[in-house]
Amino acid sequence: MTGETTHPLAATIPEDPEGRLVGRVIAHHGKVVRIVSSQGEVECKRPHRQEWVVGDLVLFEKGRPRVLLPRANQLARKSPSGGEDILATNIDLMLIVTACGDLFKMPLIDRFLVAAAHSGVAPVIALNKIDLSTGPEDMEAVSEYASFGYRVINLSAISGQGIDEMAAALAGKLSVMAGQSGVGKTSILNQLAPKMSRKTGKMSQATGKGRHTTSMALTVPLPGGGALIDSPGIRQFAPTGLAPEDLARHFPGMEELVGGCKFRDCMHETEPECAVKEAVEDGALTESRYASYVKILESVRDGREQEWWRRPEK
Numbered sequence: 054m055t056g057e058t059t060h061p062l063a064a065t066i067p068e069d070p071e072g073r074l075v076g077r078v079i080a081h082h083g084k085v086v087r088i089v090s091s092q093g094e095v096e097c098k099r100p101h102r103q104e105w106v107v108g109d110l111v112l113f114e115k116g117r118p119r120v121l122l123p124r125a126n127q128l129a130r131k132s133p134s135g136g137e138d139i140l141a142t143n144i145d146l147m148l149i150v151t152a153c154g155d156l157f158k159m160p161l162i163d164r165f166l167v168a169a170a171h172s173g174v175a176p177v178i179a180l181n182k183i184d185l186s187t188g189p190e191d192m193e194a195v196s197e198y199a200s201f202g203y204r205v206i207n208l209s210a211i212s213g214q215g216i217d218e219m220a221a222a223l224a225g226k227l228s229v230m231a232g233q234s235g236v237g238k239t240s241i242l243n244q245l246a247p248k249m250s251r252k253t254g255k256m257s258q259a260t261g262k263g264r265h266t267t268s269m270a271l272t273v274p275l276p277g278g279g280a281l282i283d284s285p286g287i288r289q290f291a292p293t294g295l296a297p298e299d300l301a302r303h304f305p306g307m308e309e310l311v312g313g314c315k316f317r318d319c320m321h322e323t324e325p326e327c328a329v330k331e332a333v334e335d336g337a338l339t340e341s342r343y344a345s346y347v348k349i350l351e352s353v354r355d356g357r358e359q360e361w362w363r364r365p366e367k
């Protein structure tokens with residue numbers, strides 16, 4: 054079963070060493086999953102007691118998708134019952150979308166970066182709405198992330214500026230978008246894949262905030278190869294299983310410092326000879342970045358990670 058690649062998403066599916074047909078789950082709804090392979094798209098029921106979610110790779114047997122292949126990574130959040138909901142798997146890249154103006158919040162970017170690092174997904178930061186920028190502040194703030202080694206792309210989904218750079222960054226990859234309502238995720242998607250045009254929100258004039266326009270998960274194939282997942286679950290997901298002591302090495306700008314602390318289990322709060330606190334004192338790490346770390350630490354300790362996204366303080 055080699056068949057010609059007809060579906061754009063089929064190109065993101067790794068080949069099976071034994072030449073068997075492999076499919077990718079592109080949508081799931083209850084027990085029904087939609088799977089793409091080089092043979093086209095099929096809809097089928099997932100096996101009893103197996104969770105097949107967007108991004109999963111499944112092996113076909115006797116013409117039908119049957120065996121779930123091991124996952125390279127997974128994005129999961131706590132379920133209301135205390136377990137976890139797997140939102141997407143085998144993700145190459147997390148596009149963290151923020152925007153100039155009131156919607157620009159560094160603590161939110163930090164939380165997404167921590168979530169990406171903890172999940173083993175490479176992040177890219179997109180600063181959208183640069184056409185609305187009234188001064189250098191947002192761009193300077195976001196360039197701080199570039200100085201920590203993160204890739205940052207400035208763009209405007211309205212003027213189209215930076216869209217080519219974004220398209221190149223996403224080409225051939227399976228990516229997810231994260232970012233609060235109104236930052237322009239769907240608008241970016243529409244620029245990248247114009248034929249799939251989706252609904253964007255009308256800004257509320259009073260607040261300049263969006264209104265959660267996108268309500269269904271969708272895997273959109275990109276013209277340059279690869280696909281982008283726009284899902285309400287992922288755009289504000291808090292990771293499961295993040296231990297407080299692992300936070301610092303996932304925290305932007307702190308990864309490099311933590312090795313310099315006197316105590317190996319230093320939490321960088323009140324411990325003596327803490328390299329992080331020293332960096333704050335001599336200005337190498339800003340007070341606001343450190344405050345952002347402390348806030349995340351508090352919520353991880355209390356198991357209130359879900360609240361990360363409900364407190365988007367500036």
Ligand SMILES: Nc1nc2c(ncn2[C@@H]2O[C@H](COP(=O)(O)OP(=O)(O)OP(=O)(O)O)[C@@H](O)[C@H]2O)c(=O)[nH]1
Pocket residue numbers: 181182183184185208209210211212232233234235236237238239240241252253254255256263264265266267288
């Ligand atoms: N000026 C300007 N407005 C933009 C830009 N990108 C998006 N917008 C506007 O911002 C509003 C929200 O955009 P959406 O694309 O719906 O935002 P979203 O992130 O998908 O929002 P949710 O689906 O609610 O999560 C719309 O009115 C867009 O027209 C941009 O680059 N510049």
Ligand SMILES: [Mg+2]
Pocket residue numbers: 238239240252253266267
């Ligand atoms: Mg949207």
Ligand SMILES: [Zn+2]
Pocket residue numbers: 311314315319320321322324326327328329330
């Ligand atoms: Zn320390």
